Amino acid sequence: MSTIRAVVFDLDGVIIDSEEVWEEVRRGYVAEHGREFRPDSQDRMMGMSTGEWSRHLAEEVGVPRTAEQVAADVLGRMAERYRADLPLIPGAVEAVRRIGERFTLALASSSARILIDQVLATAGLRDAFQVTLSTEEVPRGKPYPDVYLAAAEKLGLRPAACAAVEDSSNGLRSAAAAGLAVVAVPHGVYPPAADAIAKASLVVPDIGALTVEEIDRLR
Known part of the structure; x- marks a missing residue:
């Protein structure tokens, strides 16, 4: 047995x-704030918790929002995408x-x-x-x-x-x-x-x- x-x-x-959806949404969000992914951002964020990847985007990538605001913004966009087409x-x-x-x-x-x-x-x-x-x-x-x-x-x-x-x-x-x-x-x-x-x-x-x-x- x-x-x-x-x-x-x-x-x-x-x-x-969903990995491509996550990348597209987060890259677009970062670009809207005049920033770019770091060379290792995508690989590092795969598997990170919400708190971890939102801190990465806010503190290391430099999005001018708090980590909590980044998480809420990105999760809202992901939910919209999932509702439209899972x-x-x-x-x-x-x-x-x-x-x-x-x-x-x-x-x-x-x-x-x-x-x-x-x-x-x-x-x-x-x-x-x-x-x-x-x-x-x-x-x-x-x-x-x-x-x-x-x-x-x-x-x-x-x-x-x-x-x-x-x-x-x-x-x-x-x-x-x-x-x-x-x-x-x-x-x-x-x-x-x-x-x-x-x-x-x-x-x-x-x-x-x-x-x-x-x-x-x-x-």
């Missing part, structure tokens, strides 16, 4: 193809349902709570996850392990009894640091760094290809 009892999904880049990844909803027939499911996302709730409602997945967590609800965002440790705790399981499904460098590092078995679904436009993908026990080409049998074999 597999020792994996639960699967913890990331949201952005795994269930919704960028679901093909096969993601079916994969969640399929894997949920065998394992308890949780969600550990860097998105704000307001966006998580909206995505799950629009996608018809509100009932799929026993636990949902935003990194704004834990002390530190990805690549720190906080959100995955909290998800395992809320599930009542050891991290080693859980698998994580992630796409980004910071997400893969976060899950591995927490002690979960790591499944990588590399994003085609924003592929993870070599050191991050090396932490994965399983790499699949897309979320639709992930099977219950492969998760069973992780431990």
Whole structure:
């Protein structure tokens, strides 16, 4: 029998193809204030909590707004985009349902709570996850392990009894640091760094290809 009892999904880049939307919205917002992304801004912000990326844009990129104002502005724009057209990844909803027939499911996302709730409602997945967590609800965002440790705790399981499904460098590092078995679904436009993908026990080409049998074999 597999020792994996639960699967913890990331949201952005795994269930919704939102990384390009995030980049477009944040770049446009920064440009409106006469600033430009730093060379490493996009990579660094993937996996950051709301408080962390809004501070980065305010304090390091130089947007002349407080971090709280930056967060409210950008999240408002993201919510508008999601209401107009939710960028679901093909096969993601079916994969969640399929894997949920065998394992308890949780969600550990860097998105704000307001966006998580909206995505799950629009996608018809509100009932799929026993636990949902935003990194704004834990002390530190990805690549720190906080959100995955909290998800395992809320599930009542050891991290080693859980698998994580992630796409980004910071997400893969976060899950591995927490002690979960790591499944990588590399994003085609924003592929993870070599050191991050090396932490994965399983790499699949897309979320639709992930099977219950492969998760069973992780431990």
